[in-house]
Amino acid sequence: MKTKFVNPLAAGLVLGLGWATQSLAADEVTLQLKWVTQAQFAGYYVALDKGFYAEEGLDVSINAGGPDIAPTQVIAGGGADVTVEWMPAALAARERGLQLVNIAQPFKSSGMMLTCRKDAGIGSTDDFRGKTLGVWFFGNEYPFLSWMSQLGIPTEGGGDGVEVLKQGFNVDPLLHEQAACISTMTYNEYWQVIDAGLSEDDLVVFKYEDQGVATLEDGLYVLEDKLADPDFVDKMVRFVRASMKGWKYAEENVAEAVEIVLDNDATGAQTEHHQTRMMGEIAKLTAGSDGSLDPADFERTVDTLLAGGSDPVITMRPEGAWTHAITDAALN
Numbered sequence: 001m002k003t004k005f006v007n008p009l010a011a012g013l014v015l016g017l018g019w020a021t022q023s024l025a026a027d028e029v030t031l032q033l034k035w036v037t038q039a040q041f042a043g044y045y046v047a048l049d050k051g052f053y054a055e056e057g058l059d060v061s062i063n064a065g066g067p068d069i070a071p072t073q074v075i076a077g078g079g080a081d082v083t084v085e086w087m088p089a090a091l092a093a094r095e096r097g098l099q100l101v102n103i104a105q106p107f108k109s110s111g112m113m114l115t116c117r118k119d120a121g122i123g124s125t126d127d128f129r130g131k132t133l134g135v136w137f138f139g140n141e142y143p144f145l146s147w148m149s150q151l152g153i154p155t156e157g158g159g160d161g162v163e164v165l166k167q168g169f170n171v172d173p174l175l176h177e178q179a180a181c182i183s184t185m186t187y188n189e190y191w192q193v194i195d196a197g198l199s200e201d202d203l204v205v206f207k208y209e210d211q212g213v214a215t216l217e218d219g220l221y222v223l224e225d226k227l228a229d230p231d232f233v234d235k236m237v238r239f240v241r242a243s244m245k246g247w248k249y250a251e252e253n254v255a256e257a258v259e260i261v262l263d264n265d266a267t268g269a270q271t272e273h274h275q276t277r278m279m280g281e282i283a284k285l286t287a288g289s290d291g292s293l294d295p296a297d298f299e300r301t302v303d304t305l306l307a308g309g310s311d312p313v314i315t316m317r318p319e320g321a322w323t324h325a326i327t328d329a330a331l332n
Helices: 008-024 039-049 071-076 087-095 142-151 189-195 224-228 230-252 254-263 272-286 295-306 325-331
Strands: 027-032 058-063 082-085 100-104 112-117 132-135 163-166 181-185 203-207 219-223
Touching: 027 071, 027 230, 039 058, 039 230, 039 254, 039 272, 058 230, 071 082, 071 087, 071 219, 082 087, 087 100, 087 219, 087 295, 100 224, 100 230, 100 325, 112 189, 142 295, 181 189, 189 272, 219 224, 219 230, 224 230, 230 254, 230 272, 230 325, 254 272
Parallel strands: 027 058, 027 082, 132 163, 132 181
Antiparallel strands: 082 219, 100 219, 112 181, 112 203
16 A cells, blocks of 8 residues: 655645635624724724734724724725714714614723813802813714703803813813813823823813713724624624723733733824823723623713703614624623
């Protein structure tokens, strides 16, 4: 009987091709972020770097956002499978016809707040009247408008109301005393104010969470019609499971998470000091979340948006805007 000769080089090539085939067979997922690469999105970068997505058979691409990138437009145009978005923007888009569905909610708490100068005469919400307040727009103004409505403060100016300044993505209006208060996030702009020279004793902050008008931030959204595809659903289950593993790892390993974020920042604009501080604050917002949306948090968000003054972001209570199907399967 003849013995079959196996060329070890050829065998190695076949083995290598086998691994390559397995790699190519990984299911591709594109994630669109709401903003630039920073610790706000550490869980996803950690899941990618630590191989959590690969363990789930996923080949994940993460697209950074920016001031000229609208996540809802990206996913509507087919540029992403899943996007990170704030719920006000997602529900507004849904009412306009873009059928976005929240499939997971890694952020349990809101980081939005107003940061005010004490020397502008701000000590409590009673002092807002007659002042100029900086507010982010593009859907981020609605929690503010709802809050002012609940306080009975007009937003058209005047001595009994507030003058609303459409705030850009910087803290200059507060530094240059163009506004008594500006919009900030606990993990980002607030610390830019501190780094610019104002001390914590110079400031008073009003967290939306404490005012009862906080809306959900940084959820994961997909297009509703995609959920009719079992293969897509299966990919999202694995994606959410790996993403939440990344978030919990980031919470417990802040320094390593920051290093991973910095390694993925193609702009080189982020600093270790700022990102470390940001990651510490972000960990407070993701703490207590297993990724599933709390229906009570959803209802609170909807109530806030419906009460957003004379021009609310949504005009009717949404149906089918979230599902537990993905997180239920991912957590089991």
